[in-house]
Amino acid sequence: MLEIFEKTALEAGRVIITIFEEGCAVAMKADSSPVTRADEEAERIILAHLARSYPDIPVIAEESVAAGQVPDIEGKAFFLVDPLDGTREFVDRRREFTVNIAYVENGIPVAGIVYAPALGVAFAGEAGHAEKLIVGTDFTVMERVPIAVREPPLNRLALASRSHNSPATDKFLFEQAISECTNIGSSLKFCLLAEGKADVYPRFGRTMEWDTAAGDAVLRAAGGTTVTVDGLPLTYGKTGVKADFDFANPDFISWGGKVNPARMRMTSEENP
The missing domain is CATH 3.30.540.10 (Fructose-1,6-Bisphosphatase, subunit A, domain 1)
Structure with a gap:
């Protein structure tokens, strides 16, 4: 294929x-x-x-x-x-x-x-x-x-959207004690995680499934993960959701290295 x-x-x-x-x-x-x-x-x-x-x-x-x-x-x-x-x-x-x-x-x-x-x-x-x-x-x-993704270094590098950054992204980086962040456009953010050049891509705000699926596939094949803020895997083919448009993504976090979903949930709950 x-x-x-x-x-x-x-x-x-x-x-x-x-x-x-x-x-x-x-x-x-x-x-x-x-x-x-x-x-x-x-x-x-x-x-x-x-x-x-x-x-x-x-x-x-x-x-x-x-x-x-x-x-x-x-x-x-x-x-x-x-x-x-x-x-x-x-x-x-x-x-x-x-x-x-x-x-x-x-x-x-x-x-x-x-x-x-x-x-x-x-x-x-x-x-x-x-x-x-x-x-x-x-x-x-x-x-x-x-x-392949890299093991998270001591000083992790985050990626953020060049055109759609948000205060929620800054809040996430603060909670995760990440001080380095690079802005880049398009689905290349997933690919930089996949080749081990960065560690996390938090996305808070509207994306559609066609924006993310290909990059997400590459990232998962390279050993990374993409999860919702509840720590659950991001899924595709979302239709009939009354609260949103068909094929719209919720907020998500893409990780280049291993992530502890329980810790992700705890951080979110501790800092509503």
Whole structure:
């Protein structure tokens, strides 16, 4: 499956870079998030590849959902696709945007790829194996390097969203006695945890499943975890939740090393 993901992501990334270099107009969706021709073209490519290779597996893709095209996934494995994660980075001419493709079984992201075409790097993982791909300017893979999370060092490094930081994140870092924090856009935060360059990514605030599934799959394959603030594994395929939109994530914490969920719950309860 990762072979198909890789081919698909590289093709989508080539189109995204072409549009990035040419420049394009930006529109706003109903939820006030930006969308560009790069989002739409990349999703078209990804959906075509997945339909051809896996015609019986439904796909939940960001722009299709925004257009009201939501297949039934009840009791099924499915794909989650964000054709251009970090559209704000793309629009602002920063290079941290990514192509995200994930496969979900029983609510768990078991395979995924995150490709940052402007940085020439991709991350892929499934079945307990994760790797970093170095991608050339011709959009072919030049090198593959196995990756894994690191044991938490004495001075842990946290990652936070460049565009969506919050006071709750600062509160979490204080509670966990973490003084070092780097801001970065898109799902690359999961990948830095997966390759052992950082230790924790707390996210308090709205994310959607297509934002996180591919990076989460890579992180879990590299030995990391993603849990809710109650210490439970973050799951996917959340529909029919009265308190929120379909496919919306709750607040979560992604850890590069081992985490004690009981301690996570205790910290939350001690500091409401």
